[in-house]
Amino acid sequence: MGTIESLAYFHPELALAAAILAVIFVDLALTGRAGQRASEWPGNLALAGAGAALVLTRGLRPLDVRGAWLFNGMIVLDAFSVFFKVLLGLALLAVVWMSLSSREIRAQPNEGEYYALLLSSGLGMFLMASAGTLLMAYLSLEFVSLTSYVLTGFLRHNRRSGEAALKYLIYGGVASGAMIYGMSWVFGLTGAMDYAGIARGVAALDPASRGALFLALVLVLAGFGYKIASVPFHMWAPDVYTGAPIPVTAFLAVASKAAGFALLLRFFHFGVGHEGPAPAVAQVSQTNMKRLLAYSSIAHAGYALLGFVVFADRGVEALLFYLVAYYLMNLGAFWVVMLIANATGREDLDGYRGLAWRGGAAPALALGVFLFSLAGLPPLAGFVGKFNVFAAGVQAKLYALVVIGLLNSVISLYYYARVVKTMFLDDPAADDPALRFGASELGAVGALSLATVALGVSFNWLLRWVEVAGRVFTG
C-alpha cells in the first residue's frame, strides 16, 4: 500500500503526533508569557491525545488475518499489532493520568516537556508494535530508547535519577549497537530487510552459514532482551527503575516491555529464551519498593518468555494474555507506590510499616491484591496469566520449564508476602505519620484492583481476543 492510502490506517499515530506538537506549542506559549510554572494544560492535552489514539485504535479494522502492509511494507497492520496498540494506548493513558497526580512530576519546572517526551515514547512504541522491516524495528526501538533516557533523568536535581539515566544510556547504547550489528549480519545473510524476505532467505541458507545466522540472532536478541529486561540483559533495570520518577518506571515496566515483546515475537520465529529462579532470588533481599518491583518485572518477563519459547499452539496467546494481566497488576502496584510516595515522600519498605492501621487501609488492600496477583494466586488476573503460560508449557511437554516456573512462583510469593506483611502484620511505629487518602486519588487504583479480580474470574473474552491476535502467527 502506498504512502497516501496508508494514512487512512495510521490515525492513532497521527493523533499522537498532533498531540505531541500541541503539547510543545501550548507549553511554549504558557511558560514564555508569564515566566512561571505551566498550568494543567500540557497534561490534559496529553491525556486527550492518548485517549484519542486509543479510541482511534479501536476503530481500526484489521483488513484480513494476514494483515495490511502500510507505507510500502514498512508498517504492518494486523490483529496482532492492533492488540498491542490497544494495550499500549491503555498504558499511555494510565501513565499520563498517573503523572498528573504525581508529586514528583508536578514539582518539576518543565512539566510540558515531560508530556511531550512521554507521548513521543508512546508513539515510538506504537511503531514498534507494527514494525514490518528490520529498519523500522530499529528506528522505532531507538526512538523509544532515546525518549526513555530523558524521561528517566527527568528529575533534574535528583542524583539518583541522573545516575539511572546515564546507566540506562550506556547499557542501551551497547545493546543497540550489538543489535544493529546483528541485524546487518541478518541482512547480509538473507539479503532482505522485510520479515517475509528474511524468512525466505533463511530457508534458502546453506548449512555452512547457519552458525553465522545463530550469532546474528544472539546479537539481535541482546537488543530485544534489553528492552524487555530479560535475563541476561536485565542488569540496567533495577537501577533505572529505582532512579526514574515513579510514573516513568511504571511506563518502562509495562509499556516498554510490551512493545519489546511485540518486536521480539514478530522478528523471532526461531529463538530460544530461558528464564529461571535467578531473578526471584535476587528479589528476596530488596527493601526499596520500586527496586523490588523491578526485579519482579524481570521475573515476569521470564513467565511471558515461557510462552514465547512454546510459541506454537497456545504459546503466543498465553504471552499476549500474560501481558494484559501484567499490565493491570503491575501498573496498579506502581500507582499505589506513587500514592504512598506522594503522601510520605518515601519509597522504602519501612515507609509501608503498618500502613493498613494508620489510614491507608484502602491502598494497602489494593497493593495486596496487585502483589498476590503478581505472585499468581487465584482468583486474580496474575493466576490466569500464569495458568495460560503453564498450560502452554505442559501442552508443549516442556515440563522442566513449567516446574522451574512454578517453583519460582512459590519463591516469589515470599517477597511479595513480605510487603503485605509489612503493611498489615506489622504495627506502625510511633513516629509513622497517619495518612489520609481521598476518593479521587484512589479511583484509578480501585478500578485497577477490581479489574485484576474481574479478569481472574472471567477471562473467556480475553482468551478469544488473544486467539484472534495470535492467529497472525499460527493460522
Add this chain to the structure above:
Amino acid sequence: MHGDPVLTLMIFIPLAGIAVVLALPSRAHDAIRWTSTLFSAPPLLLAVRVLHGFRPDAGFQFVHRGPWIDAFDIEYFVGVDGISITMVVLTALLCFLCMIASFGIEKGVKGYYALFLLLETGMLGVFCALDFFLFFVFWEVMLLPMYFLIGIWGGPRREYAAIKFFLYTLLGSVLMLVTILYLYFASDPHSFDMTQLSRTAHVTMNVQLLLWLALFIGFAIKIPAFPFHTWLPDAHVEAPTAISVILAGVLLKMGTYGILRINYGILPAATLAPAWHGRSLAFWLLAALGTFNIVYGALAAMAQTDLKKLVAYSSISHMGYVMLGMAAFTPQGINGAVLQMFNHGTVTAMLFLLVGVIYDRAHHRDIAGFGGLASIMPVYTGVTGLAFFAAMGLPGLSAFISEALVLLGAWQSYPLLTVIGASAVVLTAGYLLWTLQRMFLGKPNEKYLTLPEINARELFTLVPLGAIVVFLGIYPTPILDLQSPALVRLNDHVTQAAARTAGTERVAAAR
C-alpha cells in the same frame, strides 16, 4: 447453569456477607459480629437441608453446573456425594460456631470477620467443587484469609507461623497445578471434570505414579503427614482460637478428602498397582505414614508443656488413623477413615475451644501452671473431661467407633502396623490423663482461685459438638448409612478402573 442452586447459594452467601460487613462502620464491633454470624447461619441451614434431602444410594447430588470458561473447557460444577456431605455439614457447623467463638476479638474486627467469611466460602467450595480448576481456585482462595488470620490476629510468633503455613501449602498446590494441567491435556475430550477424568484421561502407568505422588505430596502437607507436618504446631499455636478450630477441624480433612476424591478417584490404577506383598505401593505409603503419624504425634504430644501444642500434636496422631483406614481399603477401614474425619473434626474443635476458654482467663497455656481447676471451674472441667475422653477413644463416644473401624479394617492387611497403631491408644490415654491430672486435680493454684466459670456463649459453642460426640458414640448408624454406599461405589470404581488400565497396558505391552 442448570441443576439445583442450593450448593451455590451455600458457598456464596458468606461471600455476599463480606460486602455487607465491609459496608458497616469499623467501630460498630457488635454489629459486625452479629452480621457475620447471621451470614454463616444460612450455609448451615442449607447444609442441613441438603443432608435431609440426601439419598445415599444415588451418586453426586444437588449438582449445579454450567460453562464458565469455554475456551479452556472449564465448568462451574458443584455437587455432593456420601464422601463430601459430612464434610460440608462439618464445615458449615464449625464456621457458624466459630463466628460466635470469635466474639472476643477486639483488634480489626471488620477485617477479621470479612476474612473469616471468605475462608468459609473457600472451604465449602473445596468440598463441593467437582471441576478440577474450580477445586484449585477454591483451594487457593482459602490460603489468603488463613495467612492473614494467623498473621494479624495470632500469638507472638504469628508472622513466622503464617508465612510457614503459606509457603508449605503453596508448594503443595503448585504440584497440584502441574497435575491438573497434565490431566487436562491427557484427557480426550479435554476437560477438568473430576467425575470423568479417570475414564477420559489417557495416562501411562509410570506417569500416573508420578502424578499420584505429586498430588499426594500436596495433600500430605495439608493432612499433615510426616515429614510435611512441621508447619502445623506453629500455625496452631499462634492462630487465634477460632482459627485453630477451623484449621484442625476442617482444613486438615481436606488433605485426606483430596486423596480420596482425587488420588483414588482420578488415578485408580496408580492407587492399586504395582503390588508388594499383596498391597499396592500407594497403600503401603499411606499405611506406613499413617502409623508413623499416630505414634509420632502421640509421643510428641506427651512431651508438650503448652496445652495448645499438645492438642495440635494430638491432631497429627488422630489424622494418622484416617490414613491407615484409607490404606486398608476394606469396607470397615475406609468407612472408619471417613467417619474419623468427621469425628476428629468435632472432637478437636471442642479441644481447641476449651483451650481458648482457659487462655482467655489465665492468659497462658502452660499445663504445669494450673492445678485443681476442678474445684474452681466445675462445669468447664466436666466439658473438658468429655472432650478428653472422646479424644482418647473411650467407648460410648464417637471417636471410639471410627478408630475401632479403622483398626478392624487395617488388621487384615497390615497386622503389624495395626498392632503398633492400636498400642498408641495407650500413649494417647497417657498424655491426656496426665494432662487432666495436672490441670484439674490436686491443689488449686492460689493465683487462679477467682477464675470465672465458663460462660453461656462459650457453652453454646461447645454443647452442640458435645451432643454430636455422644450421639455418634452411641448410635453411629445414621452417618455410616450416609457414607457407606458412596464408599462402596468408590471401591468398585477404583478396582474396575484399575483393572481396565491394567488390561490396556497388557495389550499395549503385548504389541
